[in-house]
Structures are given as structure tokens and as C-alpha cells.
Amino acid sequence: MADITPVLERADANLPKSLDRLFDLVRIKSISTDPAFKAECHTAAEWLVAELNALGFTASVRETPGHPMVVAHHVGARANAPHVLFYGHYDVQPVDPLNLWDAPPFEPAIREIEPGRKVITGRGTSDDKGQLMTFLEAVRAYKEVNDALPCRITILFEGEEESGSPSLKPFLEANAAELKADYALVCDTSMWDSETPAISAGLRGLVGEEIVIKAADRDLHSGYFGGAAANPIHILTDILAGLHDETGRITLENFYDGVEETPAQIKAAWDTLGQTAEKFLGQVGLSIPSGEKGRSVLELTWARPTAEVNGITGGYTGDGFKTVIAAQASAKVSFRLVGKQDPAKIREAFRAYARSKVPADCSVEFHPHGGSPAIHLPYDSSLLNTAKMALSDEWPKPAVVIGMGGSIPIVGDFQRMLGIESLLVGFGLSDDRIHSPNEKYELASFHKGIRSWIRILDALAA
Numbered sequence: 001m002a003d004i005t006p007v008l009e010r011a012d013a014n015l016p017k018s019l020d021r022l023f024d025l026v027r028i029k030s031i032s033t034d035p036a037f038k039a040e041c042h043t044a045a046e047w048l049v050a051e052l053n054a055l056g057f058t059a060s061v062r063e064t065p066g067h068p069m070v071v072a073h074h075v076g077a078r079a080n081a082p083h084v085l086f087y088g089h090y091d092v093q094p095v096d097p098l099n100l101w102d103a104p105p106f107e108p109a110i111r112e113i114e115p116g117r118k119v120i121t122g123r124g125t126s127d128d129k130g131q132l133m134t135f136l137e138a139v140r141a142y143k144e145v146n147d148a149l150p151c152r153i154t155i156l157f158e159g160e161e162e163s164g165s166p167s168l169k170p171f172l173e174a175n176a177a178e179l180k181a182d183y184a185l186v187c188d189t190s191m192w193d194s195e196t197p198a199i200s201a202g203l204r205g206l207v208g209e210e211i212v213i214k215a216a217d218r219d220l221h222s223g224y225f226g227g228a229a230a231n232p233i234h235i236l237t238d239i240l241a242g243l244h245d246e247t248g249r250i251t252l253e254n255f256y257d258g259v260e261e262t263p264a265q266i267k268a269a270w271d272t273l274g275q276t277a278e279k280f281l282g283q284v285g286l287s288i289p290s291g292e293k294g295r296s297v298l299e300l301t302w303a304r305p306t307a308e309v310n311g312i313t314g315g316y317t318g319d320g321f322k323t324v325i326a327a328q329a330s331a332k333v334s335f336r337l338v339g340k341q342d343p344a345k346i347r348e349a350f351r352a353y354a355r356s357k358v359p360a361d362c363s364v365e366f367h368p369h370g371g372s373p374a375i376h377l378p379y380d381s382s383l384l385n386t387a388k389m390a391l392s393d394e395w396p397k398p399a400v401v402i403g404m405g406g407s408i409p410i411v412g413d414f415q416r417m418l419g420i421e422s423l424l425v426g427f428g429l430s431d432d433r434i435h436s437p438n439e440k441y442e443l444a445s446f447h448k449g450i451r452s453w454i455r456i457l458d459a460l461a462a
């Protein structure tokens with residue numbers, strides 16, 4: 001591996017100009033959800049294309065039915081180095097309520113918020129313009145020093161991430177051959193804290209299911225029929241209550257097939273992060289973990305599957321009182337999946353279990369509401385461990401591999417439509433106020449983020 005010190009030094013020297021360029025991009029009001037800013041979204045895409053072309057990429061604005069994509073290609077110098085696809089988004093959230101901003105949202109500035117701690121303020125500084133510019137500036141430093149890039153790079157910037165990405169799937173489908181790479185680098189996530197970089201490796205999957213229990217052919221008087229006629233609310237709540245045993249485990253047949261125990265060294269790393277049930281649940285007024293006993297809140301939300309009842313209806317719930325036995329009752333139930341749990345099998349196991357609890361003279365209906373498997377970079381993946389070491393070289397504390405309780409659609413789209421895995425690395429902090437007034441990005445996130453990508457690209461290419 002070549003010595004990257006000169007490249008890191010170049011990034012340091014470039015920093016004032018790198019900030020100027022970020023400020024130029026932040027000044028463009030690329031609010032994707034508001035049609036009034038359609039032209040500005042286009043301007044942002046054109047600005048990026050001009051920057052990328054100046055860096056030696058072959059870049060173009062690619063029109064879609066909505067806001068355009070930016071696609072750019074650059075060859076790499078090292079034979080056998082991987083081909084990476086970098087993803088970010090140039091669109092931003094609306095800025096209202098404007099009166100809550102301490103400074104105009106599209107006039108970026110650097111402010112010292114406490115001694116020695118400087119932040120870049122403005123809409124999009126963290127989500128996601130500051131983040132995507134860390135990569136561009138890393139590429140710039142590399143190019144300036146070596147006159148080449150360490151590996152082949154394709155860039156995809158979208159302009160509709162903040163408004164549901166309606167054009168993304170069709171675009172990936174139509175351009176799959178062009179965008180296909182060995183893996184994707186996605187820069188739209190956060191660090192664990194200001195000293196600890198994070199790689200988000202696990203995204204839980206989801207199965208949504210609505211269940212409707214039907215009993216009598218009409219609502220009944222509970223004095224006349226009560227005690228003899230089946231009550232669908234009782235049947236339903238019995239089904240729902242039986243989903244967990246007294247240890248918090250889910251009782252469905254073969255539910256835990258494909259769920260692996262988190263490796264001990266990963267759990268040990270999570271234990272060093274200082275997260276406790278009191279802290280995590282305290283922010284919502286709770287303190288006692290629910291779910292499986294004997295597992296930390298990080299493990300419960302990052303690495304374990306769940307069954308949750310999200311809504312339940314039935315009978316009379318209006319003012320006053322009505323002594324009725326309802327004709328039907330329903331609930332919406334969702335399962336978060338991990339590992340190799342199969343959404344179709346989980347759905348079938350739930351249905352079989354529910355059917356077994358319904359009396360022969362009643363009926364049950366199911367309505368599916370989507371299903372997607374979990375996505376997980378294996379803990380022993382070389383992509384993950386190379387990035388982990390590169391990040392640990394840059395930051396005060398070693399990088400931590402974390403999970404995410406929810407899902408990030410782009411990662412699933414890349415996997416399904418391009419057949420590639422994604423490495424999620426970002427330098428945001430949880431207090432960046434993304435989507436809110438007074439969004440900021442730490443100056444250290446921007447500067448060390450640039451240096452981090454230099455290290456990651458170099459390590460991946462080696």
C-alpha cells in the first residue's frame with residue numbers, strides 16, 4: 001500500500017477551499033418536496049456534475065420524471081482493485097418554521113458553539129450535502145497527489161431522498177448494468193458519538209400483517225347472547241397475548257430459524273458504548289426493558305427479532321357504554337426480522353398459529369402489508385473489517401459496528417436491483433438537527449470525514 005500521508009496532508013491544506021465548495025452547494029435551495037424549488041434542485045445536480053467533471057469524472061445530469069440523478073464514472077489506477085459505487089443525496093428538507101432558525105438556512109457559516117468546537121450551520125450541512133462532499137473532497141486530494149484514483153469509482157447522487165425516492169427504483173432498473181459495482185458506499189448515517197465512528201451493518205427486515213376475526217353475523221346484545229356466543233375480541237386478544245412467552249420470546253413455530261447469536265466480541269464492543277436501559281428508555285419516560293430477558297437494549301433493537309401489535313380495533317369505543325358483543329375485531333401486527341429469517345415463512349407461521357386458535361364457527365382473514373428480509377453485512381466480511389480498521393486509524397476511538405432498528409430503503413434496493421452489498425459510513429451526530437431548524441455539521445465531521453474516506457478508499461483498493 002502506498003503511503004497516504006501526502007494525500008491526508010493535501011486534504012488538510014485544501015480544507016478552506018473544501019468548505020467554500022460545500023458552502024456553494026448549501027446555498028442552492030434544493031428542497032425536493034416543494035415544486036417551487038424544482039429549478040434549484042436541477043441547479044444542484046448541475047453544480048455537482050461540473051465539480052465531478054472538473055475532477056476528471058465523466059459526469060452527467062440524468063433526467064427522471066422527478067428531480068434528476070447525477071451519475072459519474074472514473075477509472076482506477078490499481079489493477080484488481082474493487083469497483084465502488086458511492087451514493088449520497090443532494091436534496092434537502094424544507095426549512096419551516098423559518099423563525100426558529102438562528103441564521104438564514106441557506107447562508108452557511110461556521111460557528112464556535114463551545115471553546116474548540118466549531119460547527120457548520122445551514123440546511124443540508126449534515127443531511128446530506130456535507131456528507132457527500134466528504135467523499136468528493138477525499139477524491140480530490142487523492143487525485144491531486146497521485147493524478148489517479150485508487151480504484152474505479154461510480155457515483156450516484158439522487159435528488160428525491162427527502163421525498164420518498166419515487167424515481168430511484170425505475171432508475172436503478174433501467175441503468176443496472178451501468179451502476180453495477182462490487183459494492184456500494186452509502187454516506188447518510190451517523191457516528192456513535194463525536195469520537196467513535198460507526199459502521200451500520202445490520203438493518204432489520206419487516207413483515208406487516210393485518211388479522212380480522214369474524215364471529216356472529218351481526219353485533220349482539222351481551223345480555224341476551226353473552227356467555228354463549230363467541231366474542232371475536234376475546235379470540236383476537238388471546239391470539240395476540242400468546243405471541244410471547246413469559247421470557248419475552250416469540251412463540252411462533254420455527255420463528256427463530258435463521259437467527260444467529262451475536263458474536264461475543266461484538267456484544268463486548270457494544271457494552272463499551274455506555275448505553276443502558278435507563279438512558280435509552282429514559283428519553284421516552286420508561287426504564288424497564290421489554291422483550292427477551294437478559295439482553296441489552298442495543299442487542300434487543302439491533303440484533304433480535306420482534307413481534308409488535310401496532311393497532312387493534314373492535315366493539316364499541318365511543319362515549320358512554322354499550323353492552324355489545326362485536327361481530328368482528330382486527331389488529332395490525334408487525335415483525336422485525338434479523339439474520340436469515342424468511343418473511344414468507346414468518347407470515348405463514350403467524351397465520352397457522354392464528355387459525356389454530358379460531359373456533360370452527362368463526363373465521364379469520366389476513367391482509368398482508370409488505371415483507372422484506374433483514375440486510376446484514378456479515379461480521380467477518382472483509383469489506384466491513386477493512387473499513388473498520390481504516391476508520392479506527394483516523395478517530396480517537398475504534399470504530400464500532402452497529403445495527404439499526406429500522407431499515408434504509410436504498411440498501412435493499414442496491415441489494416435487490418444491483419445485487420451488491422452496501423457499507424454504511426457517515427459522520428453525522430445525533431444532535432445535528434437534521435430535518436429541523438438550525439441543522440449543523442461538526443467541522444471535525446467534515447474534516448475527519450474527508451480523511452476517513454481517503455483511508456477507506458486506499459485500504460479497500462489495496
Ligand SMILES: [Zn+2]
Pocket residue numbers: 089127128161188
Ligand atoms: Zn439523508
